[in-house]
Structure formats: C-alpha cells, structure tokens
Amino acid sequence: MSKLKSTKQSTRELFIEHAKKGDILLNQCIKCSNIMLETVYYCDKCFSNSFRQVPYIGKGRVVTYTIQSVVPEGFEDVNSYAWVIFKLDDCDMNVSGFLPGISTPADLPLGSKIKVVDFHDKHGLILQKY
Amino acid sequence: MGEKVYVLGAGSTKYGKLNESVIEIALNASKDAIDSAGITPKDVKAGYISNVFGVADKQVHMAPVIMSNLGIPEVPGLTIESACGSGSVMFREAFANVSAGFYDCVLALGVEKVTHTSTVESTTLFSYCSDFFYEGGNGASFPGLFGSMARAYLAAYKATEEDLARVAVKNHENGLLNPKAHVRKKITVEDVLKSPVVASPLKLYDCCPFSDGASAVILCNEEFAKKSGNPYIEIVGSGRGASPASVQSRKDITTIPSTVDASRQAYKMANLSPKDIDFVEVHDCFTIAELIDIEDLGFFPKGTAAQAVREGRTMLNSDISVNPSGGLKSKGHPIGATGVGQVVEVFEQFTNKAGDRTVKDAEIAMTHNFGATGASAAVHIFKKIK
Numbered sequence: 001m002s003k004l005k006s007t008k009q010s011t012r013e014l015f016i017e018h019a020k021k022g023d024i025l026l027n028q029c030i031k032c033s034n035i036m037l038e039t040v041y042y043c044d045k046c047f048s049n050s051f052r053q054v055p056y057i058g059k060g061r062v063v064t065y066t067i068q069s070v071v072p073e074g075f076e077d078v079n080s081y082a083w084v085i086f087k088l089d090d091c092d093m094n095v096s097g098f099l100p101g102i103s104t105p106a107d108l109p110l111g112s113k114i115k116v117v118d119f120h121d122k123h124g125l126i127l128q129k130y
Numbered sequence: 131m132g133e134k135v136y137v138l139g140a141g142s143t144k145y146g147k148l149n150e151s152v153i154e155i156a157l158n159a160s161k162d163a164i165d166s167a168g169i170t171p172k173d174v175k176a177g178y179i180s181n182v183f184g185v186a187d188k189q190v191h192m193a194p195v196i197m198s199n200l201g202i203p204e205v206p207g208l209t210i211e212s213a214c215g216s217g218s219v220m221f222r223e224a225f226a227n228v229s230a231g232f233y234d235c236v237l238a239l240g241v242e243k244v245t246h247t248s249t250v251e252s253t254t255l256f257s258y259c260s261d262f263f264y265e266g267g268n269g270a271s272f273p274g275l276f277g278s279m280a281r282a283y284l285a286a287y288k289a290t291e292e293d294l295a296r297v298a299v300k301n302h303e304n305g306l307l308n309p310k311a312h313v314r315k316k317i318t319v320e321d322v323l324k325s326p327v328v329a330s331p332l333k334l335y336d337c338c339p340f341s342d343g344a345s346a347v348i349l350c351n352e353e354f355a356k357k358s359g360n361p362y363i364e365i366v367g368s369g370r371g372a373s374p375a376s377v378q379s380r381k382d383i384t385t386i387p388s389t390v391d392a393s394r395q396a397y398k399m400a401n402l403s404p405k406d407i408d409f410v411e412v413h414d415c416f417t418i419a420e421l422i423d424i425e426d427l428g429f430f431p432k433g434t435a436a437q438a439v440r441e442g443r444t445m446l447n448s449d450i451s452v453n454p455s456g457g458l459k460s461k462g463h464p465i466g467a468t469g470v471g472q473v474v475e476v477f478e479q480f481t482n483k484a485g486d487r488t489v490k491d492a493e494i495a496m497t498h499n500f501g502a503t504g505a506s507a508a509v510h511i512f513k514k515i516k
Contacts, residue, residue, distance in 0.1 A: 066277030067330040073254035075269045083270035085378045094378040098268045110285055124268035
C-alpha cells in the first residue's frame with residue numbers, strides 16, 4: 001500500500017520556515033490573546049486551541065547563555081559557540097538558539113543584541129550578534 | 131489519604147563504572163533490598179522499575195526481565211521513565227499503590243548503565259532528555275542548560291564561581307565517608323576552579339559524573355511492616371511537581387517551579403515545614419542545582435544559598451546537612467537509580483547503617499530529585515521510627 005503524503009505543513013515546519021526569514025513565529029490565542037511559541041497546541045491560560053499565527057521580528061537581547069566546550073553529537077564541527085536564551089524585543093517571550101563564534105564571556109555580555117538569521121537541520125536556530 | 135507506607139528494606143550497588151550488565155546490576159540491588167527487609171521474592175506483589183537508557187545496554191521493557199530473574203515472573207512489573215527524576219517519580223507511584231491498598235509489599239528499583247558509552251555518546255543521550263527542538267537541537271548539552279541557569283543566577287544574586295565550587299568541595303567531603311560513592315576524592319575550591327570548562331561557567335568539578343548503578347527499596351503497609359520484625363521508616367510526605375519543559379519558557383530561570391510545588395505538597399501532607407527537616411538529599415547534578423534546590427525547598431531565602439554555603443551551614447551536622455551521601459556530585463548519578471539511591475541513604479541513616487556520615491540525632495529527612503532541568507520533580511519526607 002502506498003503512503004499518502006500530507007501537504008499540510010507541521011507546526012515545526014512553519015516555525016522553521018519563518019526562522020529562515022529571520023522571524024520567530026508565535027501563536028496568539030484568539031480567545032484570550034495570550035502569546036506562546038508556535039509549537040504549542042493549547043493555550044496555557046485558557047486551553048483554547050484556536051490561534052492566530054503571528055510572525056515577530058527575531059531580534060532581542062541576551063538573557064543568559066553558556067559556551068559549550070564539551071559538545072553533543074552533531075556540533076563537533078563548530079570551533080566554539082554559545083547556546084543562548086534571548087528575549088524578543090517586541091514581546092515578552094524568550095527564545096533559545098545557537099550562536100557561533102563565541103569563545104569567552106567577554107564576547108557576549110548579558111543584554112547583547114541578537115538576531116535570528118537562519119535555521120539549519122544540523123544546528124537548529126542560528127543567531128548572530130548585531 | 132490512604133494507608134501509611136513504610137520502607138522496610140534497602141539495597142544498593144556501588145555507583146561508578148560497573149562491569150555487569152544492566153540486568154545484573156538491577157538484580158544485585160534487588161537482592162540486597164529483599165535480604166535487608168527479611169522477606170523473600172514471593173512477598174513482593176508488584177515491581178516498579180525506573181530506567182532511562184536501557185537501550186544503551188540493549189534492554190528495554192526491563193521490568194518483566196527483572197521480575198522473571200527474581201523468580202517471580204507472574205508478578206506484574208512496570209518500567210517508568212522521567213529522565214534524571216525517574217527514581218523518585220517511580221518511588222511515588224510505588225508509594226501511591228501501597229497507600230491505595232492495591233499491594234501490601236512492592237519492590238521499587240532504579241537502575242542505569244551508561245559508562246560503556248563514550249562521553250560524546252553519553253552527552254548526546256542525555257541531551258535527548260531536554261526539550262530537544264529548542265535545546266539539544268540547538269547545541270545545548272545538560273551542562274550547557276545548567277550553565278545558562280548558573281550564569282543567570284550568578285548575575286542576579288551576586289554569587290560567584292567560588293560559591294559553586296564550595297558546593298562541590300562539601301559534597302566530595304561527604305562522599306569520602308560513603309564506601310559506595312563513585313568519586314571518593316577530596317578536592318579544594320582551587321581544584322574546581324582550575325578544572326577544565328565543560329559549559330561555562332561550569333567546570334568539570336561542577337558536574338556530577340556519568341555513573342552505573344542500581345538502588346532498590348521494599349515498600350509495605352503497616353501490617354506487613356509490623357509483622358516483619360525488621361527495622362523500617364515511615365514515608366510521611368510525598369509531592370510531585372512539573373515545570374515548563376524548556377528553560378526558555380520559564381519566567382524566572384533561577385528557580386525550578388516543580389521543586390517548589392512538589393515540596394509544598396510534601397510539607398503539607400507531612401504537616402511539617404523546612405525547619406523540621408534534619409537532613410536532605412537534593413538533586414545536585416551540577417553545583418548550581420544545589421544552590422537553587424535549597425532555596426526552592428525553603429531552607430534558605432531566595433538569593434542567599436551561596437552565602438549559606440560560604441558560612442558552612444549546609445555541611446554535615448551543621449544547620450541542615452545537605453547531601454550527607456555525597457550527592458550526585460560525589461556519590462554519582464546513575465540516572466534511573468538516583469532518586470531511589472536517595473531513599474536508600476535515608477534508610478541507612480535512620481537504621482544506624484550510615485557509619486561516619488551519620489547525621490546526629492536526625493529524625494526527619496527529605497529526598498528531592500528532578501528530571502532534566504526540573505521539568506518533573508518529586509519530593510518525599512521520611513520519619514525515623516524509634
């Protein structure tokens with residue numbers, strides 16, 4: 001029996017598509033206006049599952065981060081990088097991603113400006129200082 | 131609430147690099163617990179098993195294999211996974227089933243074997259316990275996730291990397307007194323600070339080791355405990371909590387909501403407060419975790435744990451003895467076994483088997499164990515039976 005291929009994009013595929021354009025796709029609950037990551041299926045405030053997809057500009061400031069010296073599989077090809085949590089400028093939402101080229105804390109003071117520049121299959125959400 | 135529940139027996143393998151298979155490790159700890167309780171396998175009405183990476187030793191669906199090898203293949207077993215918190219979450223289910231009257235006596239066993247994998251393989255396996263799309267998939271290992279929590283904590287509360295190091299030094303001191311601990315080595319603050327960076331600001335000695343090991347306890351109801359004629363301890367409080375799976379989704383990165391919630395439930399059930407606890411086994415997978423834990427559990431106000439550690443208030447036989455066993459940091463962290471190992475420590479403390487690490491005059495103890503960065507947690511409170 002042949003498999004039917006779904007033409008509908010999954011929530012993660014949509015998130016990735018927007019990230020490639022430098023945006024973070026968020027869900028706004030139609031019932032209570034709560035904003036959440038696009039990958040959630042129910043509102044954590046009112047439990048509605050009706051959302052409006054809202055792309056936000058993927059720019060923000062560093063909340064915290066680590067510089068990985070011992071790296072997980074798939075990241076051995078990167079010289080030095082930070083895993084960063086940053087807060088979006090346009091809404092009260094934290095997002096995390098991969099920031100290459102960071103080797104010491106002096107390279108990345110808390111509060112530094114960060115933007116989303118891409119999404120790679122191998123390294124996830126790609127960030128850049130600006 | 132249902133029936134009172136007791137821990138009647140406890141056993142544990144040494145934690146560290148073990149040669150036996152995951153099943154043999156599990157059986158060794160189970161046998162020790164059964165012998166310690168003065169029962170035989172035919173007394174066990176159900177088996178609860180916690181394990182995370184059975185696949186790494188080519189064995190999943192572990193419970194029936196263990197029950198069969200204990201000579202009780204007809205006894206139902208259940209394998210439970212909740213990342214690093216598997217042991218305590220499983221213990222809670224065993225407790226609940228005895229309390230509800232389904233069984234009068236059960237085996238609660240945690241087991242893990244990972245040291246035969248390489249550091250990259252282990253780090254990768256562990257990263258699958260994160261919210262992988264946002265964390266592991268973007269390059270964060272568990273030291274990395276806790277490194278990010280540490281950086282936020284140090285910035286918020288003016289704590290220092292030396293304060294983190296003092297946690298490691300204290301737990302290694304305690305671990306030296308524990309013959310079953312994985313890393314029995316005295317270290318100094320300077321040793322910690324000079325150790326290689328794993329994920330800044332965390333260094334090698336800020337991190338617990340990958341360990342093999344198994345721990346098991348026998349839980350039973352009051353009638354069974356009294357009939358046994360053996361020493362036992364009472365479980366007087368039990369709580370479970372949950373947090374957003376990813377660190378990014380938490381409003382405050384310097385606290386773990388599941389710990390706060392689980393401990394509140396346990397205190398309420400036991401009708402006790404933090405000042406009543408004589409010692410606590412907390413989930414110190416990384417030094418920063420212990421600072422956050424002892425605040426979230428209510429032993430110290432938010433932002434003051436580093437100062438408390440600096441003043442020696444968490445050392446053995448001080449204000450509150452934190453991790454008399456050596457904790458995950460020194461005793462070791464065999465993922466699925468860790469939460470049960472904490473209960474074994476309480477049992478040994480309360481039945482005069484803790485040797486030089488005995489907490490003097492202790493009557494009430496707490497265990498705290500969480501999964502991943504605290505997405506799941508369980509807290510239990512125990513009372514010594516005089």
